Amino acid sequence: MEFLSEYGMFVAKVVTTVIAIVVVISVVSASGGRGRRGGKKGTVRVSKLNEHFEELRDSLREVVLDKESLKSLRKEEKKQAKSDKKEAKAVRKKSADEDSDNSSTAGSSRRVYVINFKGNIAADAVVCLREEISAILSLATPDDEVLVRLESPGGMVHAYGLASSQLVRLKNAQIPLTICVDKVAASGGYMMACLADKLVAAPFAIIGSIGVLVQLPNFHRVLKKHEVDYEIISAGEYKRTLTTFGEITEKGRDKVREDVETIHGIFKHWVKEHRPSVDIDKISTGETWLGSQAKERYMVDDIRTSDECILSACESADVFEVEYELPKSIQEKLGAAFESAIEKGFSQLVNQPNNDKFQ
Numbered sequence: 001m002e003f004l005s006e007y008g009m010f011v012a013k014v015v016t017t018v019i020a021i022v023v024v025i026s027v028v029s030a031s032g033g034r035g036r037r038g039g040k041k042g043t044v045r046v047s048k049l050n051e052h053f054e055e056l057r058d059s060l061r062e063v064v065l066d067k068e069s070l071k072s073l074r075k076e077e078k079k080q081a082k083s084d085k086k087e088a089k090a091v092r093k094k095s096a097d098e099d100s101d102n103s104s105t106a107g108s109s110r111r112v113y114v115i116n117f118k119g120n121i122a123a124d125a126v127v128c129l130r131e132e133i134s135a136i137l138s139l140a141t142p143d144d145e146v147l148v149r150l151e152s153p154g155g156m157v158h159a160y161g162l163a164s165s166q167l168v169r170l171k172n173a174q175i176p177l178t179i180c181v182d183k184v185a186a187s188g189g190y191m192m193a194c195l196a197d198k199l200v201a202a203p204f205a206i207i208g209s210i211g212v213l214v215q216l217p218n219f220h221r222v223l224k225k226h227e228v229d230y231e232i233i234s235a236g237e238y239k240r241t242l243t244t245f246g247e248i249t250e251k252g253r254d255k256v257r258e259d260v261e262t263i264h265g266i267f268k269h270w271v272k273e274h275r276p277s278v279d280i281d282k283i284s285t286g287e288t289w290l291g292s293q294a295k296e297r298y299m300v301d302d303i304r305t306s307d308e309c310i311l312s313a314c315e316s317a318d319v320f321e322v323e324y325e326l327p328k329s330i331q332e333k334l335g336a337a338f339e340s341a342i343e344k345g346f347s348q349l350v351n352q353p354n355n356d357k358f359q
Helices: 002-033 049-064 067-098 126-137 157-172 188-193 220-225 250-274 291-296 306-314 330-357
Strands: 043-048 111-118 145-152 177-186 198-201 206-208 288-290 318-325
Touching (some): 111 126, 111 306, 126 318, 145 157, 145 306, 177 188, 188 250, 288 291, 306 318
Parallel strands (some): 111 145, 145 177, 177 198
Antiparallel strands (some): 206 288
């Protein structure tokens, strides 16, 4: 019993010490970060995916192939690389002779820029998307291509409207845009996806949900039952229509319904403008379809994964992944670690019954 008491005191001291350290670090970083906030923004991280896939290939070869086969293969590749280099040099020289004004870009390899967009309800990823596109536009030409790996279940209209407008910047610069959907592009996600010059989806990706939704809990009757008054003072007939605590009138409900229909009409026009081959009345019901079904409805152009598209691009172009990274404070890093730990624990708890079932 005495041992358990001492052990409990030891654990309590350790927990108290850890909490104290976290609090001190938070206070110090907060006070020190006040002067830095608004200074340095984020940074652009660029990685060449051709090299990444070559490293994966080489790692596998080292284990699978015998020394003689590996040596012979490397010799053949070296010979091919030398031939390709010689051919590229000849192309550059020919291009320079034909047009000396474009000699600075003549013969340069075609580039494909890869961007990742993982959207939530508020489309927070647009903060990084706008910077990534700005960076790409500073260098890309119409001979290059931008490939966006898009994943989003949709969200707020204004947020996804802004995200879509960022992609329009690429189209205005006449830079080919390919969008790949591996998991889901629904509602606002499809609003972005339909902008692609080529829209590719995985076979089981969820596509569509071309509709508009407004939902709001209302506690007016609860307040009325307990004789609690709730007043709203506003100017403008439709400044407030549906509220959480106020009484919902038929006039207010009709106004919101009118607004929803208007937004839906604009959404339908947007999709039809950018994908004229679709039967907009049949696909704008709010339904979703799997990738293969969406292709039958001309909502996507091809059924492939983003991995296939990127590997294919690596065969004929230099492929660069562009990521804009925002600086994180210590509090944000600790919060992210804590959130990750909770998600992992919850996931294990939920999946445990299924794991036990199949053991």
